[in-house]
Amino acid sequence: xxxxITIRALAALAQEHRLAAFRLLVQAGDAGLAAGAIADSLxxxxxxxxxxxxxxxxxxxxxxRRESRSIIYTADYAAMNGLMGYLTENCCAGVPCTxxxxxxxAATTERNAA
Amino acid sequence: xxxxITIRALAALAQEHRLAAFRLLVQAGDAGLAAGAIADSLxxxxxxxxxxxxxxxxxxxxxxRRESRSIIYTADYAAMNGLMGYLTENCCAGVPCTxxxxxxxAATTERNAA
DNA sequence: TCTATATTTCGATAGTTATCGAATTATTGG
DNA sequence: CCAATAATTCGATAACTATCGAAATATAGA
Numbered sequence: 001x002x003x004x005i006t007i008r009a010l011a012a013l014a015q016e017h018r019l020a021a022f023r024l025l026v027q028a029g030d031a032g033l034a035a036g037a038i039a040d041s042l043x044x045x046x047x048x049x050x051x052x053x054x055x056x057x058x059x060x061x062x063x064x065r066r067e068s069r070s071i072i073y074t075a076d077y078a079a080m081n082g083l084m085g086y087l088t089e090n091c092c093a094g095v096p097c098t099x100x101x102x103x104x105x106a107a108t109t110e111r112n113a114a
Numbered sequence: 115x116x117x118x119i120t121i122r123a124l125a126a127l128a129q130e131h132r133l134a135a136f137r138l139l140v141q142a143g144d145a146g147l148a149a150g151a152i153a154d155s156l157x158x159x160x161x162x163x164x165x166x167x168x169x170x171x172x173x174x175x176x177x178x179r180r181e182s183r184s185i186i187y188t189a190d191y192a193a194m195n196g197l198m199g200y201l202t203e204n205c206c207a208g209v210p211c212t213x214x215x216x217x218x219x220a221a222t223t224e225r226n227a228a
Numbered sequence: 229t230c231t232a233t234a235t236t237t238c239g240a241t242a243g244t245t246a247t248c249g250a251a252t253t254a255t256t257g258g
Numbered sequence: 259c260c261a262a263t264a265a266t267t268c269g270a271t272a273a274c275t276a277t278c279g280a281a282a283t284a285t286a287g288a
Contacts, residue, residue, distance in 0.1 A: 007128050013201075014124035015246085019117060035265060045248055050266050052246090069255050069264045084198060085125075129276085149235060158280055164236050166276090183234045183285050 001082040014060035018052045025075040032074035115196040126173035132166045139189040146188035
């Protein structure tokens with residue numbers, strides 16, 4: 001994780017609808033959510049949501065997979081952990097004051113995490 | 115920490131010079147750094163840096179104090195911790211998978227933290 | 229008070245980002 | 259192949275953000 005990637009991730013999250021969408025996906029776990037479901041849930045037009053999901057994808061914060069007619073988005077926990085790490089790695093003059101600011105999927109469906 | 119404040123903090127950090135400045139301040143600890151020192155260090159004109167520092171201040175990520183002719187900026191660790199908390203609090207369907215994503219000052223100068 | 233130093237505010241300009249309807253592409257079932 | 263569903267791309271517009279020199283403000287010392 002370098003400055004450029006970090007900035008892209010921060011910029012991606014620094015927007016009302018994208019932050020809300022990302023949080024929905026973080027909660028959804030591996031199951032993820034379809035683009036349309038996210039748009040409906042947030043009351044945002046499909047084309048606008050598509051634009052925002054593309055930004056999150058470009059920042060590496062979400063992944064997508066096709067499932068029949070739907071595109072299912074999932075949060076990329078590794079990317080989120082990398083972001084957290086970058087923001088804390090120089091914390092307190094290089095002395096790491098937190099080793100795990102981590103997060104892994106599972107939970108929701110209790111299935112075996114990737 | 116709510117969505118609006120989080121977005122302001124994320125937006126503040128999502129900029130090359132501001133992210134760099136914030137990281138310098140995180141490393142500097144309580145001692146902080148003067149506006150001019152940051153500008154010099156990053157090779158950014160004083161007026162531009164002032165604009166960026168104001169953004170960080172408005173987002174609550176840094177504090178400032180006057181010391182003679184200089185304005186000393188310091189990182190606000192509480193705000194940073196709040197940001198981290200907001201980004202992880204809904205992680206894995208509400209099950210907290212990390213309790214301390216925290217960071218406290220001290221370290222650099224080893225003096226008693228405020 | 230005058231001068232030097234440190235920083236911020238102002239103002240103009242260029243670049244980037246968000247918005248959303250309409251058109252387009254992809255998939256499925258009959 | 260046709261109709262229905264799901265999502266993306268396109269295009270125009272409005273709003274916001276970064277930039278930096280010049281001018282203004284604040285502090286300190288002689």
